[in-house]
Amino acid sequence: MISIVIAGPRGNMGREAVKMVENEDQFALKAVVDHRYDGISMKEAEGMEPLDIPVYKEIEACFTEEQPDVLIDLTNPETGKVHLRKALEHGVRPVIGTTGFTDEDIKELSAEAEKKKLGAVIAPNFAIGAILLMKLSRMAARYMDDVEIIEQHHDRKLDAPSGTAMKTAQMISEVRKEKPQGHPDETEAWEHARGAEYEGMRVHSVRLPGRVAHQEVIFGGEGQTLTLRHDSLNRTSFMPGVRLAVEKVMETTGLVYGLDEFID
Numbered sequence: 001m002i003s004i005v006i007a008g009p010r011g012n013m014g015r016e017a018v019k020m021v022e023n024e025d026q027f028a029l030k031a032v033v034d035h036r037y038d039g040i041s042m043k044e045a046e047g048m049e050p051l052d053i054p055v056y057k058e059i060e061a062c063f064t065e066e067q068p069d070v071l072i073d074l075t076n077p078e079t080g081k082v083h084l085r086k087a088l089e090h091g092v093r094p095v096i097g098t099t100g101f102t103d104e105d106i107k108e109l110s111a112e113a114e115k116k117k118l119g120a121v122i123a124p125n126f127a128i129g130a131i132l133l134m135k136l137s138r139m140a141a142r143y144m145d146d147v148e149i150i151e152q153h154h155d156r157k158l159d160a161p162s163g164t165a166m167k168t169a170q171m172i173s174e175v176r177k178e179k180p181q182g183h184p185d186e187t188e189a190w191e192h193a194r195g196a197e198y199e200g201m202r203v204h205s206v207r208l209p210g211r212v213a214h215q216e217v218i219f220g221g222e223g224q225t226l227t228l229r230h231d232s233l234n235r236t237s238f239m240p241g242v243r244l245a246v247e248k249v250m251e252t253t254g255l256v257y258g259l260d261e262f263i264d
């Protein structure tokens with residue numbers, strides 16, 4: 001039995017994660033962490049599943065009282081970083097779905113997990129299709145090194161580019177030498193017209209109501225293009241990946257960034 005605390009239980013992802021954990025025989029939901037409620041049960045808190053499980057405002061009090069094995073964090077970039085650190089301090093294994101982590105954050109958090117000899121997972125995207133898209137992109141970039149990434153999300157998203165786009169660009173950079181793209185003399189009459197830039201690759205972030213989570217990776221070559229695309233149409237698409245991350249974090253030591261490491 002793996003005992004779990006979820007931070008962000010009223011959110012789009014948090015609500016799905018609560019249902020998933022409740023439905024798995026080998027998982028036990030011990031408590032949730034929500035900045036709005038303290039000292040009541042989920043039954044009494046507005047917008048939560050009516051479960052007889054305590055709600056904590058302070059994550060440290062939650063860890064001390066409940067001593068869970070795993071924290072699942074689905075909050076926001078600022079909170080996710082704090083929660084990850086606090087989890088490691090308390091010997092709790094973090095599974096962080098929250099996005100908005102920089103390369104620097106990952107390096108620092110990885111060193112902390114190593115020091116504590118604890119498993120930790122930061123997964124920019126839990127959907128199997130998105131993980132395959134990232135792996136296929138890395139494969140394609142060996143042969144086609146002109147790349148543009150277009151990610152599309154709902155307009156409630158706080159971070160840009162998406163965690164998935166960042167991880168995709170980082171995985172491509174493992175096989176692609178840094179190089180400028182487009183015309184060497186190109187200019188932008190409107191700032192950012194060519195999108196963000198990572199080692200010469202271009203990344204474009206679309207935010208629209210009606211979207212969930214979508215990404216295209218477009219490769220260009222002489223006389224041809226290759227487009228790889230993934231669409232998450234709802235948040236249940238992420239739940240098998242959350243389940244896998246919880247199982248794997250119990251077996252690993254140190255930080256794993258991205259579920260691609262767990263999928264052959």
Ligand SMILES: NC(=O)c1ccc[n+]([C@@H]2O[C@H](COP(=O)([O-])OP(=O)(O)OC[C@H]3O[C@@H](n4cnc5c(N)ncnc54)[C@H](O)[C@@H]3O)[C@@H](O)[C@H]2O)c1
Pocket residue numbers: 007008009010011012013014033034035074075076077079096097098099100123124125126127238
């Ligand atoms: N890894 C993935 O596959 C994946 C998929 C979808 C979303 N996400 C990421 O997960 C995060 C949450 O996404 P969402 O769509 O559910 O957002 P959301 O805004 O619907 O939910 C976030 C929840 O966190 C709560 N929250 C804020 N501060 C808190 C705190 N200090 N303590 C506890 N709870 C707090 C909010 O009240 C809200 O209910 C985002 O960073 C998003 O980018 C990741």
Ligand SMILES: O=C(O)C1=N[C@H](C(=O)O)CCC1
Pocket residue numbers: 099100124125126153154157158161162163164165212213
């Ligand atoms: O809804 C979001 O926000 C999502 N964020 C992730 C990202 O930043 O890549 C993954 C998909 C959904």
